[in-house]
Amino acid sequence: MEVRVNNLTKRFGKTTAVDQINITFQDGKLTGLLGPSGCGKSTTLYMIAGLESATEGQIIFGDQDVTTWMPEKRNIGLVFQNYALYPHMTLRENIAFPLSNMKDPETGKKYTRQKRNEMVEEIAKLVQIENMLDRKPGQLSGGQQQRVAIARALVKKPDVLLLDEPLSNLDARLRMEMRTEIRRIQQESKVTTIFVTHDQEEAMSITDEIVLMKHGVVQQIADPHEMYLNPSNDFVASFMGNPPISYVDVQVKDGFAVLDNGMKLPYHTDYCGAAKMGIRPEAWAVGGDIGVKLTDVEMRGQDQVVSFALGKNRIRAILNAEEYVRSGQEIGLRLLEKRCYLFHPETGVRL
């Protein structure tokens, strides 16, 4: 089911947590709500869930305005950051709990015990916890609890699945594992999914589309490729990518971007005048006529991150691991123009 929010706004007293956002979450897709903490992404999710009321605007599921509906009427599944499993119930009881509160759409009566068990087992198989259904949540690891929480959210076949930072309580290795699991489960169940995270790598790796927010305002809505390769402003460019993009202040004219110290970088554009130029670390390659002196070299294995000064700006670049460079060394670099972006020096908007 497609989910739309129109001019959705949330104010807490005088502070505006979410400011007039318009988003369409496509049917059957996994959409990431991404942004730094306090950007309003979780508030947005909770408004969609109905656990927070909207100050202004509408929330539309399919063709129905659900803005003032109670959460239990919206047919959603929600996975909490700390899972919020019922600690006194077994996994089976946890997962069956939503079913015990609803009527079987086929018969119009309560689910039979047998039907309920079948549904629980089926969903347990999907999230791969079928052999531990009689345990209690306290006996499980974080990753397993996560699977139970997802199963509980999915068992009632919700129209929308909402995930609130579901991976943040896991250690690094499990996080990698679980994010591919979430992707797999989402693709198998084909449920419209909204996934809140503050981790850009997480968002890029598993989502179909990313909504990037800052201070309650949507910055850009795009698929991961588009978001990384074609950022709409300097915040988006900075937020996506690790190591982050570096900036230099330049004057652009005649196919060159000129730094304060007179250094010229080749850049072909119609624009002419002052700009903030963002250079992705992978835009650099060894062997060119831009001479720099390396101040720092971090070997990462598959590649290496080097730092150097360009005018008064510190630049980070990713170089091929095979190039043997040392800190203090002077080398010549060349620049891939298509990995450089020009932003307005004050507003930060992409030029």
Next chain:
Amino acid sequence: MEKVKTAKKEKQPKYRLVEMSDGTLRVRSAWAYAYILPAMALLLLFTLYPLVMVLRTAFYQKYIYITNTGTGFGMSSFIWVLKDPTFWMACKNTLILLLIALPITLVIALGAALLINSIKKLQGFFQTVYFLPYVTSTIAIGMAFLWLFHSDYGYINYFLEFLGIPPQKWLTDPDLMIVTLSIFSIWNGLAFKILLFLAGLQKINKQVYQAARIDGASPAKTLFRITLPLLSPTIWMVILVSVIYVARTFNEVYAMFVSYAGGAAGTGNAAITIMYYIYWMFYDQGKVNYAAAAAILFLIVIILITVVQRVVSKKFVHYV
């Protein structure tokens, strides 16, 4: 390194560090005894020693308090106490307080705590008001109840008359006195239990309730399937604490029914509790060996209750 100097053995430390099995570091040193000595001395003098002495006194057949001497060991004091109708009256009253008044208190307190926990505004205010009786002297507040229950001038009888019920002799009718005592105990015991229930409720993760809403649980179902099971350790703990507390009821009896130091607990001792019986035997009747025997019987029951509670809680109250 030309000269390896053997470090002159400075002061050898008087202690040794020991790593315990649970990873904590303990110091092995005789200084520990100095730290526990003050508390231990008072413990031995005012708890352990009297316990042994009370036990001894209880087995004397004759005992002279002034000289602290007794003659003839035997069970006669216990037999006398067990044959004393007043003792059985005390047991009956204490049981009524435990089996009727305490459950009522617990239910009301739980209801009040659930209500307070479910509202958004004035939560702190109600909490503060309901807790007030805990900090105020039972004797002082008992004086107010004494007059409210007064058969001629009391507002309670006046109120009952309003409802068409004839005035009752709350404080002097032997059949009603235990009711009066129960009402006062319930009122007096609510505060502590409401507070503990509230503390327990506030420890329940709020997101579990949100999850229950998403899962479509009705308020009643949330109460019985989520809140109460999650509160059960707190409920059990409150029962544990209050059973012992109620079994020791004394101040309430004194405040409502005792007119002079050491006097009987109301007309014909009808409001007597076990604790008051011990006090009364000792202070007023001067039958110290009987008081001691009653105390030992009481202690045995308390220990039995505690053991049963331990076993039950190991069996039933475990989750997470």
Next chain:
Amino acid sequence: MSKKNANDRQIRDSGSITLTAVKYVVLTIGALVMMFPFIWMLLTSLKTLPEAISIPPQWMPSDPQWVNYEYSWNLVPFGMFFRNTIWVGILSVVVTLVLSILGAYAFSIYSFPGHNLCFYLFMLTMMVPNEILIIQNYVTCSKLGMLDSFSGIVLPTVANGFYIFMLQEYFLQTPPSLFKAAKVDGCSNLKYLIKVVIPMNVNAIVTVAILTFITAWNSFMWPLIVTMSDEHTLLSVGLLRFRQASSSNLHNQMAAACIVLIPMVVFYIIFHKKIMEGVASGGTKG
């Protein structure tokens, strides 16, 4: 996150407004029941005797009789009872704190032969009701010459296993690495207690202090037995003396009860947060 904006379009919750209203009504009635004895007491203490015992009741005093308080204050030496009670309260708090902190520290930091035996002995005090020990403690106090004295009131009640147990639980939560660091820095054990353990557990210690003070202030049975002279009588016992001395003068009795209650109520209103926190954590720790 909980501040609701008045403009919010509330999520439709059928019947929730009536339900909320019912909740407040029930809670308010309950609050009135809990407060009624206090309010009635205060009003009655300002009435004349005929007003106090009139049926049908006269709720408000027509002319506040402050003289009731003057009369009650002078009938028995309430000033002295106050001094005694405060003094006993402070004494109990100080002695209990010193004993419990030292004891809990020994159990949490040291390992020594008899560690567990001593610990179980302290646990025993939690099981044995103090009241059954009065029979012998009275004799002990009389032998030690502590009858009718402050030390006689305080000392038998301060070796409290519960507080040692509770503080020990808190002290054990101090990370062992901190202790190792202190040892590396050459910190003596006593200094570690004073500089690290006590400051880190101020909250728990304040809780013990509050609980002890309230218990001492309202203590009744033991002071009733062990004291005789006005010079050592506590408020609750003194109030009973007053009740006997004043026969059935309701208005004066209520004035006396108010004299005893009002300071505690004021103390409670000022510190209610801390007191409730303390009782809740003390209660739940057990």
